[in-house]
Amino acid sequence: MSALAPTETITGQIAGVSPGxxxxxxxxxxxxxxxxxxxxxxxxxxxxxxxxxxFVVWPLIYAIYLSFFKISxxxxxxxxxxxxxxxxxxxxxxxxxxxxxxxxxxxxxxIGMVIALLIASFIKTLSKRMASFMKVTVYVPxxxxxxxASVLFLFMYQDQGVVNWFLSLLNAGPVAWLNNPGTALPAxxxxxxxxxxxITTLIxxxxxxxxxxxxxxxxxxxxxxxxxxxxxxxxxxLKNILLxxxxxxxxxxxxxxxxxxxxxxxxxxxxxxxxxxxIFNSFRAGTPYATSFSLTTALxxxxxxxxxxxxxxxxINSDKAVDG
Amino acid sequence: MSTLTDTNTxxxxxxxxxxxxxxRGDRNRLLKLIGVILISISVxxxxxxxxxxxxxxxxxxLRSPFQFFPDMWDPKNYIAIIQDPQFSRAxxxxxxxxxxxxxxxxAINSMAAxxxxxxxxxxxxxxxxxxxxxxxxxxxxxxxxxFVVVAQLGMLxxxxxxxxxxxxxxVQMFFLRQFYLNMPVAVEEAALIxxxxxxxxxxxxxxxxxAAVFVVVGxxxxxxxxxxxxWPILTITSPDLMQIQQFLGNFRSDRGNEWGLLxxxxxxxALPTIILVLxxxxxxxxxxxxxxxx
Numbered sequence: 001m002s003a004l005a006p007t008e009t010i011t012g013q014i015a016g017v018s019p020g021x022x023x024x025x026x027x028x029x030x031x032x033x034x035x036x037x038x039x040x041x042x043x044x045x046x047x048x049x050x051x052x053x054x055f056v057v058w059p060l061i062y063a064i065y066l067s068f069f070k071i072s073x074x075x076x077x078x079x080x081x082x083x084x085x086x087x088x089x090x091x092x093x094x095x096x097x098x099x100x101x102x103x104x105x106x107x108x109x110x111i112g113m114v115i116a117l118l119i120a121s122f123i124k125t126l127s128k129r130m131a132s133f134m135k136v137t138v139y140v141p142x143x144x145x146x147x148x149a150s151v152l153f154l155f156m157y158q159d160q161g162v163v164n165w166f167l168s169l170l171n172a173g174p175v176a177w178l179n180n181p182g183t184a185l186p187a188x189x190x191x192x193x194x195x196x197x198x199i200t201t202l203i204x205x206x207x208x209x210x211x212x213x214x215x216x217x218x219x220x221x222x223x224x225x226x227x228x229x230x231x232x233x234x235x236x237x238l239k240n241i242l243l244x245x246x247x248x249x250x251x252x253x254x255x256x257x258x259x260x261x262x263x264x265x266x267x268x269x270x271x272x273x274x275x276x277x278x279i280f281n282s283f284r285a286g287t288p289y290a291t292s293f294s295l296t297t298a299l300x301x302x303x304x305x306x307x308x309x310x311x312x313x314x315x316i317n318s319d320k321a322v323d324g
Numbered sequence: 325m326s327t328l329t330d331t332n333t334x335x336x337x338x339x340x341x342x343x344x345x346x347x348r349g350d351r352n353r354l355l356k357l358i359g360v361i362l363i364s365i366s367v368x369x370x371x372x373x374x375x376x377x378x379x380x381x382x383x384x385x386l387r388s389p390f391q392f393f394p395d396m397w398d399p400k401n402y403i404a405i406i407q408d409p410q411f412s413r414a415x416x417x418x419x420x421x422x423x424x425x426x427x428x429x430x431a432i433n434s435m436a437a438x439x440x441x442x443x444x445x446x447x448x449x450x451x452x453x454x455x456x457x458x459x460x461x462x463x464x465x466x467x468x469x470x471f472v473v474v475a476q477l478g479m480l481x482x483x484x485x486x487x488x489x490x491x492x493x494x495v496q497m498f499f500l501r502q503f504y505l506n507m508p509v510a511v512e513e514a515a516l517i518x519x520x521x522x523x524x525x526x527x528x529x530x531x532x533x534x535a536a537v538f539v540v541v542g543x544x545x546x547x548x549x550x551x552x553x554x555w556p557i558l559t560i561t562s563p564d565l566m567q568i569q570q571f572l573g574n575f576r577s578d579r580g581n582e583w584g585l586l587x588x589x590x591x592x593x594a595l596p597t598i599i600l601v602l603x604x605x606x607x608x609x610x611x612x613x614x615x616x617x618x
Binding site for chain 2: 037038040041042044045047048049051052054055056057058059060062063066119122125126130132133134135136137138139140141143144145146147148149150151152153154155156158159160161162165168191194197202251255257258261262275276279280283291294295298299301302305306309310
């Protein structure tokens with residue numbers, strides 16, 4: 001649902017990184033104690049709480065419950081305990097999908113972050129007008145849907161497409177990007193990087209602008225070049241933002257579903273079957289116990305990724321994270 | 325890369341003699357301009373390519389030898405895809421759904437955000453955790469059981485199934501709450517002394533001041549709805565309610581080799597969100613600021 005729509009993470013990412021959160025909360029006085037307003041508060045919260053209860057909390061509990069049962073339409077459900085968890089953990093396809101997901105994230109996140117850092121550093125040096133032009137330009141791909149990006153890159157990867165034309169200028173190719181197990185995953189990583197670039201750049205730029213210019217000026221007087229300044233000033237001072245972007249990027253990339261679904265549907269030979277695509281396809285396959293199996297897989301993945309997100313959220317929300 | 329290094333060192337070093345400084349400043353500005361153009365072209369190229377391909381004829385679009393621009397700038401693909409009743413219907417239905425979705429989500433999330441930011445009530449901490457917890461639940465973990473739930477509620481294949489389940493959003497609520505936490509408390513207290521109720525304070529003081537943050541959050545909701553793909557293909561089967569991303573996905577699998585038409589359709593489908601961003605660019609770029617990262 002909305003959680004699957006990639007764009008929703010945009011505001012999430014912005015909202016999430018707020019090193020100044022704790023300080024601000026302390027500064028903004030809370031409503032005075034004598035003004036307790038239970039009725040108004042509950043009325044205002046009610047729609048949100050009810051909807052979340054029906055469409056998030058209940059499905060989650062229900063999923064956990066179902067993962068302990070063998071569901072069959074002909075016989076009643078049968079309690080099987082942790083059997084499905086064993087099935088999933090013993091399925092080589094599950095481990096393969098996990099490997100694909102990790103490989104995919106390992107391509108998308110570091111490359112995306114390096115490009116974003118370079119662009120953000122560049123934007124920082126620009127005049128106000130050029131900077132705002134660049135910010136909008138870099139952000140535009142972020143609002144393109146994954147489906148549009150998928151068909152667009154599919155088109156660009158065709159044998160007579162523009163990518164192979166570039167290669168032919170270098171006297172190489174043509175490469176059947178999406179039909180080759182070796183190149184299919186990197187080929188899907190490119191649109192993922194492209195889609196994520198805007199928001200990563202904007203968040204990094206916001207962090208960069210917080211670093212006092214005097215740090216760079218004195219480093220320059222000492223003769224430090226761009227790379228030295230980046231490694232000794234920018235990266236250490238952006239540590240929290242970088243960590244945040246890395247983890248949210250990683251958990252986001254590992255959960256990529258739309259791009260491989262539209263571009264390759266997992267092929268060739270499962271080279272692009274990310275964990276979520278594996279779950280989605282085993283659900284749609286309609287084999288007898290598909291529901292329980294895919295549910296259980298999703299939950300296993302959720303436990304790992306959920307834990308990571310909670311840890312990072314706590315880290316960023318804690319005072320320890322406030323530095324510089 | 326080397327451009328970056330150059331411009332960086334030059335920008336601060338441009339002080340010594342005025343004559344040299346001027347020349348350096350010019351060169352510096354030129355290099356930056358080149359950098360801006362190069363980055364813009366590479367970032368926007370795929371979109372431009374999509375729009376260009378929309379102008380190419382059936383045989384022209386993947387012709388070899390390769391040809392960058394179409395023989396003729398003939399918008400026939402664009403006209404054809406708009407005249408496809410299925411396409412224009414999908415655009416309209418998705419647009420309408422997105423508007424309702426955005427309005428509802430702003431209303432529900434901002435009320436909850438206000439209560440959690442500004443009011444004091446029993447079990448506040450519990451409700452805070454309850455409302456923020458969904459942020460950590462990956463969509464996939466609950467996708468299948470959500471499907472069961474909406475099926476049991478008889479919502480399948482209605483507009484409601486696209487709108488209602490996603491409307492309450494922990495992420496959006498969190499963002500709005502951040503904003504409300506930072507609003508000065510003085511006005512609120514003055515209004516309370518004048519006898520205003522909490523609800524009046526919310527609607528008369530907080531909402532009017534929320535324009536900027538509503539734009540950012542609203543665009544987020546709008547895009548989440550407009551760009552959704554997996555949920556619609558699971559829950560919508562009737563062609564009348566088909567969503568635009570679903571249309572494009574189906575088009576790709578059914579008529580996959582009509583690239584010109586598909587690119588024209590994708591261009592048109594991408595336009596609403598791009599226009600939205602260009603129109604509200606200032607708010608979006610400042611969105612990072614509003615949230616308190618600065």
